[in-house]
Amino acid sequence: MPESDMGIIGVIIAVLGGAIRIGTPFLFVSLGECLTEKSGRINLGLEANLVMGAMSGYGVAYLSGSAWLGVLVAGLTGTVLGLIHAMLCQQNRVNDIAVGIAMMLFGTGLAFFLGKPFIQPVAPRLPSLSLGTWSESPVVQAALEINVLFIIGLILAPLMAWFFKNAKWGLFVRTVGESRDAALAMGINVNLVRMYSTMAGGFLAGIGGSFLSLYYPGSWNEGLSSGQGLMAVALVIFARWNPMYCLYASLLFGGASALGPALQSVGITQGYYLFNAAPYVLTLAIMVITSSKKQRFAGMPGEMSNI
């Protein structure tokens, strides 16, 4: 990236651009988690979907030459992981939070194992739209390179909100999430709805992973994801289980993550590693502020284990 002389304005533009670029995987993972949690189950293992999605998407894109085929396979990988999670959680006495941790360790180990051959090769990247050509400034141009997946996510968020509100299946998901007994009385197969919700959520998280390896940072390596999958769970709480708020929260988190690199690009390297902790500190601060000892969160599905 070229040196910029725009100072503080440059930092702000870089943070805004980063909000979209780094926020996109957050958006997909949080929408997936939102869907799963709406059905009354929490999936802490989406980190695995993210890393496995990144690895499988990259591998398939490299082998087939098509980045979009990679995205599809990443989603399907996430679906399979969601299926495993759902089948384990259906068993008696099996704790969904512990299963999430186990899936996280299993999925990252598996991705590192299978992904070894793909660390060196270069796969095709996902296309992006250059919306910044009107500007002379390379900083603005870089910030307005918008990836197609972000636009898909931008459409998906209101679509999911509509789905919960108006679609028959959306009502099923919400009923199962609010009250198992009510759902049973309506003749809904609770485990089946939860399984589909976890699988669909896993699909979206897998796609979020493919964005990491196929667009930004744009290659496969073992340090690709650093807790974004779990941060998405906190993000969904912050977003009050509302898909539209997930969109805004993802942009906020993306911006916080972009702060360190943006400051570094204008020559402020002091405390670079501390700025990298910004998204984690922000998440923690948000959780401390929004949690309450007295009551459950407003909007929290009634069947969910208390988080």
Next chain:
Amino acid sequence: MTRELGKLLESIAIPVVALLVSLFLFSVFVSFSGANAFEVLGGIYRGAFGSWFSWQNTLVRAAPLMLTALCTALPARIGLIVIGGEGAMVIGGLFAALTGIYLDGLNPLLVISCMTLAGVITGGSWVAAMGALKHYRNVNETISSLLLNYIAIAILSFLVLGILRDPATLNNPSSYPIGEANMIGDIGDTSIHGGLLFGLAICIGLWFLMRRTIYGFAVDIVGGNIRAAQISGLPVGKLIILTCFLGGAAAGIAGVIEVAAVHGRANLSLNAGYGYAGILVAFLARHNPIAIIPVAILLGGIRASSGLLQRSFDLPDATTLVLQGIIFIVILASEALYGRIKWFQPKVTSNA
């Protein structure tokens, strides 16, 4: 069969069967990737327990695992799922190194004691903070502990790659050394460092505390039914924070050992995944501090065999991670079996 004996047998038999099932699934997995499963399993055994040399390797890795496992096991007894062992280990090790660098030159025994104390206080407070956030603000401890892991690693990188960096360390950036005199030596003429004794003693001590004292009993009541504990007047908040502190202190000592017995300085290898593997150890041991000892040795062995698998079978170093992941998932799935197998259930006697 009495109720007690049935429960004990059940809690040994189910994990053992789950381990065998995991090994079978792992064999299928490595067969698909083109290796001979029997040879790979044999390789894991040889790398872990096949010779005195590999035993030493295994035990060196088991020591920190015992301590990080306690960081998940103790809070689990009071009903919290904490996965912050990695962060507590990093913070404990970092502050132990700071203490050692600062006090270098004094009596080595005093320096080591102060380093351990620093690890206990910082690691313990790190996890106690998660317990306090849970109790006072109802912040989910699983998520907060993971976030704090990343924050701990950021602090470590900031200091070790910044103001603490010894310019002489080029390839593996590290802090200044704590001084040769202040390091924990090996046991006898083995290559096993004294940290193993720390691990064993702390596991046994905490088992006694959790199983044979009023404090341990109170923790089990809170873990069993928090409402009942509140109604019976137990100081729930204090118990939660103290239990988290003890777990974090154990993980902090794991960091002290890595600094004082292995590296002699603080560096990024403090963040080598012992905290995450410790979670698995705790769940496999069903959060029992005594059971953690053999499980940590088993897992230490699996980790120790990683190098041999890479050299002999050309398998990636993540192979042992896959095995650990499979074990974790099968162990959790096996939870569904408890109380369902007739053979372990006491005969219902009708002499009432």
